[in-house]
Amino acid sequence: MNLYSYILRRLLYVIPVLLGVCFLIFIIFNVVAPDPAYLLLGRHATIEQIATLHRELGIDRPFWEQYLAVVKTAFTFDFGYSWSSKQQIWEMIKAGAGPSLSITVPLFVITNTIAISIALLVSFYRGKFIDKAVLLISIAMMSISSLAYILFGQYFFAYKLGLFEISGYEPGFPHFIPYVILPIILYVAISWGPDTRFYRSVILDEVYQDYVRTARAKGVGELSIMFKHVLKNAMIPILTYVIIQIPFLILGLLLAEAFFSIPGLGGITIKAINTSDFPVIKAMTILSAVGFIIFGVITDVLYTVVDPRMRLK
Amino acid sequence: MKMRNILLVMTMVITTLLTGCAKKQDASERVLNIVSPAEIKGFDPIMADDLYSGREIGKIYEGLLAYHWLKVPYELVPNLAEAMPEVSKDGITYTFKLRKGVVFQDDAAFPNGKGREVEASDFVYSIKRLADSKSQANGWWILDGKLKGLNEWRDKNEKLPVTNYAEEVEGLRAVDKYTLEFKLAKPFPQFLYALAMGFTSVVSKEVVEKYGKEFINHPVGTGPYILPKFDQGKRITYTKNPTFREKFYPSDASPELKGLLGDAGKRLPLVDKIVVHVMVESQPAWLKFNKGELDYYSIPKDNFASAIKNNTLAPDLSAKGINLIIAPQLDLTYTGFNFDNKLFHNVKLRRAMALAFDEAKSNELFYNNTSFSAQGPVPPGIAGNIKDYKNPYKGPNLEAAKKMLAEAGYPDGKGLPEILYDIPDSTTSRQSGEFFQKQMEQIGIKIKISASPWPEFQAKLKKRGGQMFGLAWGADYPDAENFLQLFYGPNSSPGSNSTNYNNPEFNKQFEAAVMMQDSPARTAAYEKLNKFLAEEVVVIFNMHRQAYTLQQGWLKNYHNSDLSHDSYQYLDLDTAKKEEMLKKF
Numbered sequence: 006m007n008l009y010s011y012i013l014r015r016l017l018y019v020i021p022v023l024l025g026v027c028f029l030i031f032i033i034f035n036v037v038a039p040d041p042a043y044l045l046l047g048r049h050a051t052i053e054q055i056a057t058l059h060r061e062l063g064i065d066r067p068f069w070e071q072y073l074a075v076v077k078t079a080f081t082f083d084f085g086y087s088w089s090s091k092q093q094i095w096e097m098i099k100a101g102a103g104p105s106l107s108i109t110v111p112l113f114v115i116t117n118t119i120a121i122s123i124a125l126l127v128s129f130y131r132g133k134f135i136d137k138a139v140l141l142i143s144i145a146m147m148s149i150s151s152l153a154y155i156l157f158g159q160y161f162f163a164y165k166l167g168l169f170e171i172s173g174y175e176p177g178f179p180h181f182i183p184y185v186i187l188p189i190i191l192y193v194a195i196s197w198g199p200d201t202r203f204y205r206s207v208i209l210d211e212v213y214q215d216y217v218r219t220a221r222a223k224g225v226g227e228l229s230i231m232f233k234h235v236l237k238n239a240m241i242p243i244l245t246y247v248i249i250q251i252p253f254l255i256l257g258l259l260l261a262e263a264f265f266s267i268p269g270l271g272g273i274t275i276k277a278i279n280t281s282d283f284p285v286i287k288a289m290t291i292l293s294a295v296g297f298i299i300f301g302v303i304t305d306v307l308y309t310v311v312d313p314r315m316r317l318k
Numbered sequence: 319m320k321m322r323n324i325l326l327v328m329t330m331v332i333t334t335l336l337t338g339c340a341k342k343q344d345a346s347e348r349v350l351n352i353v354s355p356a357e358i359k360g361f362d363p364i365m366a367d368d369l370y371s372g373r374e375i376g377k378i379y380e381g382l383l384a385y386h387w388l389k390v391p392y393e394l395v396p397n398l399a400e401a402m403p404e405v406s407k408d409g410i411t412y413t414f415k416l417r418k419g420v421v422f423q424d425d426a427a428f429p430n431g432k433g434r435e436v437e438a439s440d441f442v443y444s445i446k447r448l449a450d451s452k453s454q455a456n457g458w459w460i461l462d463g464k465l466k467g468l469n470e471w472r473d474k475n476e477k478l479p480v481t482n483y484a485e486e487v488e489g490l491r492a493v494d495k496y497t498l499e500f501k502l503a504k505p506f507p508q509f510l511y512a513l514a515m516g517f518t519s520v521v522s523k524e525v526v527e528k529y530g531k532e533f534i535n536h537p538v539g540t541g542p543y544i545l546p547k548f549d550q551g552k553r554i555t556y557t558k559n560p561t562f563r564e565k566f567y568p569s570d571a572s573p574e575l576k577g578l579l580g581d582a583g584k585r586l587p588l589v590d591k592i593v594v595h596v597m598v599e600s601q602p603a604w605l606k607f608n609k610g611e612l613d614y615y616s617i618p619k620d621n622f623a624s625a626i627k628n629n630t631l632a633p634d635l636s637a638k639g640i641n642l643i644i645a646p647q648l649d650l651t652y653t654g655f656n657f658d659n660k661l662f663h664n665v666k667l668r669r670a671m672a673l674a675f676d677e678a679k680s681n682e683l684f685y686n687n688t689s690f691s692a693q694g695p696v697p698p699g700i701a702g703n704i705k706d707y708k709n710p711y712k713g714p715n716l717e718a719a720k721k722m723l724a725e726a727g728y729p730d731g732k733g734l735p736e737i738l739y740d741i742p743d744s745t746t747s748r749q750s751g752e753f754f755q756k757q758m759e760q761i762g763i764k765i766k767i768s769a770s771p772w773p774e775f776q777a778k779l780k781k782r783g784g785q786m787f788g789l790a791w792g793a794d795y796p797d798a799e800n801f802l803q804l805f806y807g808p809n810s811s812p813g814s815n816s817t818n819y820n821n822p823e824f825n826k827q828f829e830a831a832v833m834m835q836d837s838p839a840r841t842a843a844y845e846k847l848n849k850f851l852a853e854e855v856v857v858i859f860n861m862h863r864q865a866y867t868l869q870q871g872w873l874k875n876y877h878n879s880d881l882s883h884d885s886y887q888y889l890d891l892d893t894a895k896k897e898e899m900l901k902k903f
Contacts, residue, residue, distance in 0.1 A: 043780070047367040049459035052780065052812045057476075058454055090360060090550045091534045100549055108749035149388060166606040171609065172602040173595060174552060264599050266552040273550075276357055281773065 008306065015302045019295065026294045027075045034283050035068070041088055041281035045257045057173055062088060064283075075287060084288035087296050089280045097273055105257030105269030108192070113254055115189065116196045117247055123197070124204030125231055128212055140205075143198030151195050155264045158191045172266040188261045207242045211235045242310040248304045254298025256289065343611065345897035349591040350873075351612050353603050357596060360534035361548050363519040364448045364455035369792070369880070376883030377556050377592065378423075379519035381540035382414055382441070383510060385882045388571035388578055388900040391699055391883055394510055396522060398436065398540065400496075409505035409835065416441075416496040420563050425538040428526040433561060436520055436540055438492035442520045445490055446483055451476040452840050457517025459637045459814075460794070464509060465489030466501045483523075505833045511795030530826055540607040542587035546734075554594040558587060567875075567888060587887035588875075608869065610638075610903040614869040614876055615749070624684045626866065639871030639899045645878030646690065646864050647795035648697050649800060653754065653858040657818045658782050661735075666726035668855040671720035672711045674761045675754070675858055684750055690863035694852035695801040698861040701836070702798030702844030709852045709859065716896075719761045733760025740778055740787040743769040750788060780812040789816060796881060798844040799832045803858050819856050856863055872896035 042058045059065040063074065078084060084094035107217065127136040163171040169187035211217065212235055220230050257271030270289070277285035359371040366375045384397035396402055403412040422433035445465075448455050449472045461470055466489030475481040487551055489501040502509060522538060524706055529536040535548045542565070543556035569582040581588060597603040600618035607615040617625045626631050631642040653675075655662035662668060680687050691707040696702040713719065720730070728734040739754065741747040748769055755765040765786075769777065778784050793800050803809055806828050807820030824847065831843035852859065869876050874890040 039771045041773070043773040046454065047456040049456070049814060050780070050812070051459075051462075054451075054454065054458070055780075057813075058453055061454065069732070086531060091531045092550060093532075099549070159602055159605055164609060164695055167609075170831075171606045172597060172609070176551075196416040264602055266595060266597050266602065268549075268551040268553075272552075294715070 010311075012302055015305065016298070019298050022294060022298060023079045023291065024076065026290060027072065027079050028031070029288055030049055030290050031072050031075050032284070034281075035071075038281045038283070041283065044280050046088060062283075072244070078284075078287060079291045084291075085284050087277070087282055087285050089276075089282045094284055097285070098270065098288065098292075101257070101270035101273045102255055103176060103267060104181070104267050105255060105262070105271060106250050107181050107256060108188050108267065109254035112189050112192050112196070112258075113250060116193050116200055120194065120197050120200035121204050121243070123201045125236065127201075127205055128208040128235070129227065129231055131209060131212065139201065143201050146194060147198040151260055152194075154191045154195055155188075155260065156300065158187055159264065162190075168238065172264065174265070174267045184265065184267070188258070188265050188267070188299075192258065192261060203246060204239075207239045207246075208235055211239045214238070237311065241308055244307050244311065245304055248300050248307070249297070252293060252300050255296070256293060282312070324345075336447075341898065345900055346893050347591070348589045348891055348893060349593055350589045350886065350891065351595065351741050352591050352886075353612055353615055354594050354596045354604075355598060355600065355616075357598065358548075358550075358554065358594075360550075361537035361545070362534040363444075363516045363521060363539075364453055364457050366516045367456035372883045373886075374520065374554065374594065375419055375516040375537075376538040376541070377543040377886055378541045378545060379516065379521070380884065381513055381515070381519045381542045382416075383514040384884055385514060385879070386568060387875075387879070387882060387885065387888045388568050388575040390572045390574060391701075392879075397398075397514075398882075403500075403510075409507065409833075410502050412500040412502070412509065413493070414438075414498045414500075414518050416498060417563070418726040420540050421561050422525070422540055423538050423544050423559055423561060425525055425536075427522065427525040427538065433538070434522075437495050438498040439495075440520050440522060441498050441518075442487075442490055442492050443483060443523050445518060445834060446471070446481075447489070447521065447526065448517055450481050450483075453834070454843065455517070459514070460512045460515060461519055464502055464506055464512070466503050508795060508799055508832070511797060514881075515794065526700045541884070543592060546825055552596045554596070556592040556594075558590055562587070565887075566689050574739060575877060578877065581875060581890060588890035589886075591777070592886055594781050607870075608635075608638075608903075610896075610900050612870075613873045613889075615865055617866045617868060619686070622688075622866070625868070631868075632835075635868065641869045643869055643876070643878055644688075644864055645867070646698055647861060647880055648699060648788060648796060649863055650692055650695055650697060650792040651689075651788075651863065652692070652695075653860060654787050654789055654817045655857065656782065656785050656787070656816075657820065659785050661737075661785070663707050664726050665854060666722050667728065667734075669711045670719045670722035670726055670728075670761065671758060671763065672855045672858045673715045673722055674763070675757050675760045675860075676714035677712060677860060678714070680750070680753060681861060683753060684746065685861060685863065688866060689863045692859040692862050694848040694859060695804065695857075696798045696848045697793070697801070697846065700793070700796055700798050700801075701841040702802070702848050704845050704848060707849065707852075711853065712856050714857075718893065723763070731764065734763060736764040736766050738768055738785045739765045740768050740770065740775060740784040742772045742775045742788075747788060754788070779816040782811045782818055785880055787816065793881065802828055802831075802844065802847050802851070805851055817857060821854075824850060824854075835887065870896075871899050 041062070042055045046054050046058060063071065086093055087097060089096070123139060130136050159171055163169045170184050174184045175181055217230055217234060220234055233259045255270060256274065257269035259271040259275055261267065262269045262271040263275070273285065274289045354370045356368070356370040358374050359365060359368065361375060361378060363375050363379050366372045380398050382397060382399040386393040386395045397415055400415040400417045405412055416436065416438055420436045422428065422436060424431050424433045430436055445461065447453055448457055449462060449468050451472055461468060465487070467487045468489055470592045471485060476667055476895045489503065491499045493499050519539060525536065526533050526539040535692040537548060538546050542559055542562050544559045545554065545556050548554065565586045567581045567584045567586060569579070569747060571579050573806060600620065603612065603615060604618055604621050606612050631640065655668060657663065681687050690698065691712065693707050720889060723729065723731065739751055741751045751767040753769060760767045768774050779787060791801065792805060804815055805817060805819045805824065806815055807825045809815035810818040810820060827847055829844065834843065865878050867878055872892045872895040873887050874892055879885055
């Protein structure tokens with residue numbers, strides 16, 4: 006199939022997926038989420054004020070009308086204003102994306118580089134001491150909760166040793182750098198274990214393939230086998246794993262943003278959930294769903310690049 | 319280069335990079351660093367109904383009156399008003415003269431960006447905006463039914479597509495450029511407190527109209543600090559308002575605050591900049607305070623045991639020059655009965671439950687033994703609280719509780735149905751709910767806990783659902799009326815009386831008391847009502863909490879004042895002392 010028609014066809018899948026996402030968030034908001042009026046109007050709210058606010062927010066309209074409004078938002082990307090902060094949601098996203106990405110992008114690059122490198126190394130020495138040691142350390146580090154890393158990191162590295170800022174954020178490059186180093190280091194420590202184990206198992210799947218044995222029999226060097234043959238053939242699961250992380254980078258890290266007072270999109274989403282700020286919840290969910298689909302298509306296209314045997318259907 | 323040398327160089331580079339990651343504090347800057355433990359809703363005065371948003375509003379906006387910074391108990395003083403108002407003999411008409419030459423902060427909404435002078439008509443506009451149903455103001459309750467013609471204006475305009483601000487209201491009039499007149503619907507001496515609350519701060523019509531919905535993020539007031547735009551971030555930086563009027567640090571104080579007169583007569587505000595760090599998690603804020611990066615901080619629950627030993631400050635904190643300030647809060651925590659449920663009309667049942675409750679244990683478990691036992695609704699520090707009064711129905715007295723329960727018709731709880739106890743869904747509320755459950759179990763009363771998210775919990779109370787519930791009330795203003803009204807029949811849910819207690823005798827006495835001007839007779843009337851509610855056990859009165867705040871040794875003029883939301887202009891830093899003291903951190 007032609008690449009462009011494949012992309013077009015996959016992108017058309019966005020329509021049913023978005024309709025489903027709209028239905029889900031609509032149901033969750035109307036069934037599970039608490040009434041936002043009580044939060045917005047405070048402890049002295051009267052029944053009349055609550056009714057007026059319901060009218061203004063449109064949550065007294067028939068369900069089908071409300072659902073259509075959600076669908077309209079999903080397809081026009083006109084997210085409107087936040088119910089609680091009264092800011093334009095696009096402005097909130099623009100303001101929050103920078104701080105979130107200033108942590109998640111370096112974290113993504115560093116963690117994946119470290120994890121793939123270690124996975125290659127331990128696969129090379131599979132079964133040896135270094136392989137077992139890495140496996141043991143990664144399992145031990147995975148068993149500790151991320152909150153424990155944050156609390157320890159803030160107390161020991163930032164407070165006791167004074168190496169980093171305890172918390173806070175200043176927008177703009179390079180002002181944000183002192184504030185993001187500690188969360189990045191801590192999250193690399195949190196994430197390298199599971200990533201390394203995944204990449205190791207993917208690479209080990211390849212290491213035992215016939216073509217590797219053939220290459221060895223032909224006298225190809227081990228380094229060349231690992232980088233030129235094994236890594237290249239392991240690229241499909243690696244690509245899937247790596248690229249699918251990208252749309253979620255923008256959503257930030259919920260816990261890190263709360264503990265390090267970083268004004269990112271993770272915090273904005275949590276605040277929206279806590280205040281039943283439906284327009285913001287809607288915007289973040291729709292954007293994640295669209296991002297997920299788009300990067301899914303990108304992954305598929307990249308498969309054909311890394312493995313010419315693959316065909317788009 | 320050998321491997322060892324490469325490693326050495328790498329270690330040096332990493333160490334240099336890392337040590338450069340923590341910024342050094344510049345102690346010479348007059349910057350006040352404080353924490354907001356909750357997100358800030360925004361900067362629209364009519365919406366700021368929570369403590370933290372109210373504190374931010376107070377840096378930018380001002381009203382006619384304020385609380386004297388150095389007087390306890392609270393005392394109202396003129397702020398944008400030139401003097402306290404002239405009040406007519408019948409207590410109905412309040413006439414204010416405005417301070418001349420007060421200007422709004424510069425903003426693009428004004429011609430040439432220069433803030434114009436505040437006039438009486440600006441107050442008329444601001445208060446109508448509070449009343450306008452289209453504004454959805456959280457603070458409307460403070461004037462609901464209080465000013466002649468204002469409710470009628472609100473109702474009439476609710477039906478119109480655009481609110482008619484030009485239409486006159488009898489009770490709210492700009493007599494001339496600098497004279498403002500209020501006419502009350504009936505005498506209500508607490509009205510003056512409303513004029514010291516953030517809700518009634520003056521805003522400019524031009525600014526409101528220019529920013530529309532986003533006015534909440536574009537604060538433009540007359541106050542000591544400016545904030546060009548609020549971006550809902552985690553760091554709010556205020557700078558001195560260059561057009562702030564001449565205002566000076568007070569020269570008189572109550573005896574207990576005389577020590578804070580060092581800056582008497584100095585022009586306000588005292589610090590150049592205020593940085594508010596929005597930190598919802600207490601652990602990083604606690605570490606930041608301990609590092610000298612915050613100027614004061616309330617001790618978090620989890621750090622209390624390490625910071626306070628035998629009600630005094632831990633030696634490691636004292637060694638850094640940190641001071642402990644303990645201040646009672648004007649609040650009440652209570653366990654309420656829903657009087658819509660006939661079961662609770664039995665006063666002996668209510669008394670039995672109150673007698674079974676181990677309040678001292680509750681204080682130890684949930685408040686680190688820092689709270690006062692509440693004998694009735696009115697907290698200490700307000701006229702109406704009865705010093706040394708002991709409520710005869712305070713627990714734990716299991717024997718008396720069992721006896722009372724039998725007299726109520728339920729010996730050992732027999733015949734009494736299981737009682738539903740509603741709480742907001744949080745760890746502490748759950749723990750405290752389970753504690754209450756166990757306490758009642760001791761006399762044979764079965765309690766079933768129902769936890770719901772805060773809005774649902776609130777909705778249940780507003781809809782008069784449920785049987786019992788746990789709640790707290792913080793004072794809006796320093797008057798016993800603000801606590802007694804919690805049990806006034808006409809205020810029943812969806813009003814602030816969540817218990818739906820409606821006793822004609824109490825209602826009558828309450829109505830008479832709140833009309834009285836501040837006087838010994840009014841205090842006596844309040845005390846009588848306080849005692850009446852205490853012995854009726856309208857709720858199980860639990861605690862009046864205290865704030866435990868730590869203050870850095872270099873911070874000047876600080877004291878705990880819940881209701882003064884404009885306090886920051888009085889605070890100052892001793893920069894030389896800070897530089898010296900930071901060496902110990």
